[in-house]
Structures are given as structure tokens and as C-alpha cells.
Amino acid sequence: MACFEQSLAALKHLPKSHAAQEQAIDLRFDLRNALMTLGEFRQMLDYLREAEALAKALDDQPRLGRVSAYMCRYFREMGDYDGAVASGQREQSRAELSTAIAMYRAMAMTFWLPQAEVALAQVV
16 A cells, blocks of 8 residues: 555656556556455545546546446445446446447548558559
């Protein structure tokens, strides 16, 4: 626990960069895992909320999805089933959006890549 917290403190002294912010989120996820094992649920929730705020600032959908999934489990463990459902639905919405974006990209590539290849063949 102390090593994770020291790492978080050290990150505060680094220049604010995208990579440093991602690492700060991931450290909070690691702390969440340790705190879950120790049964320190209140502190775990605090770190998850911090991770959520950082992930929102980065618009990091995969990490926001992990936060939602972890919070869903937290609320379920605490007997807050409404909170668990709300967190789970946020994760499900993100997953559906990610799937839709991936499908759009795949369709766009299916359409545009062959056209680019034909155009390239005509030039060469």
C-alpha cells in the first residue's frame, strides 16, 4: 500500500502529461485491488472516484469503463444495488459505444481501403 501511495505522491511532482495521467489512473486501479483484498472499501471508493475524474478529463473511455465496472462491484458488495445497476449501465453504454465506433471504422475501411488500392494501382 505504501509503495502505491508513494508512487502517487511522486507523480504529482512530474509534469502533467497524458502518460502521467494514465499512470495515475492505473495506480489507483492497483490501489483498488489491494484495498479490496484488505476490506478497505471506503478508501477504495475514494480512489475509484479520483480515477474516474482523471479518466473523464482525458476522455479515456476504456479506463472509464474499468471504473464503472469496479464501482458496480463495489456497490454490489455494499448492498447498494441501485448504485451497482447505475454503474453497470454506464459501463454497458460505453461498451456499446466502443463497439459502434469499431464497427464504423471497420465499415469505413472496408469501403475506402479498396478504393485507395484501386487508385494506387492506376497511378503506379
